[in-house]
Amino acid sequence: MGANLPKAVVRHLEPDEKVLFTVRKKVSLEKPKWLVITDRRIIYIDEKVLGRYDMKAIPYQKLEEVTVELGVISSEFLIKGEENIRLKLGWMNKEQAKNAINSIKDALNAIAVEPVTIEVKKGLTHETWVLKKPKEFVSRVVSAGATVQHPPALEKKEDPIEKLKKLKELYDMGIISAEEYEEKRKKLLEQI
Numbered sequence: 001m002g003a004n005l006p007k008a009v010v011r012h013l014e015p016d017e018k019v020l021f022t023v024r025k026k027v028s029l030e031k032p033k034w035l036v037i038t039d040r041r042i043i044y045i046d047e048k049v050l051g052r053y054d055m056k057a058i059p060y061q062k063l064e065e066v067t068v069e070l071g072v073i074s075s076e077f078l079i080k081g082e083e084n085i086r087l088k089l090g091w092m093n094k095e096q097a098k099n100a101i102n103s104i105k106d107a108l109n110a111i112a113v114e115p116v117t118i119e120v121k122k123g124l125t126h127e128t129w130v131l132k133k134p135k136e137f138v139s140r141v142v143s144a145g146a147t148v149q150h151p152p153a154l155e156k157k158e159d160p161i162e163k164l165k166k167l168k169e170l171y172d173m174g175i176i177s178a179e180e181y182e183e184k185r186k187k188l189l190e191q192i
Helices: 007-012 092-109 158-170 178-191
Strands: 019-025 033-040 040-049 054-061 063-070 075-081 083-092 118-122 127-132
Touching: 007 054, 007 178, 019 083, 019 092, 033 083, 033 092, 040 083, 054 083, 063 092, 075 092, 083 092, 092 118, 092 127, 158 178
Parallel strands: none
Antiparallel strands: 019 033, 033 040, 040 054, 063 075, 063 127, 075 083, 118 127
């Protein structure tokens, strides 16, 4: 999928960031506009002539709401994020808009502890889909720069043969009885 993306998008993708869905729209003689949904964020690129472009990227942690108005002829896609981020796209067809909001929902569900839901209101000539991120959004993904506390490392498993040698030493020193030695020796032999 990355081969079809414009250089502007590819340049801003993280090395292990996965593209889940893209919409490319060419309006009249203008350069194309792109909506790229990844496993981490939503990216909007408005290509200009001579290699220029405008880009907005909204990470899922800063996403507040996605609203899609699905009309008979066209759809309007509105993305709201923290810090007064607003992205309004009026050029998607109905199917692209549905696929885009479902891709965002799937990406959020992949990192959210609680499932994200979509509200759908169906009217006579249009339907409205609203995806709202829960106020207490807890994710499985740690953002860049955050401190991660790793669980303590598990003890390195010893080789059963090494354990047998140590067991024999304990027996020879008189620390364990003959019965204890035989019982533990049988268990260790089963591991080999």
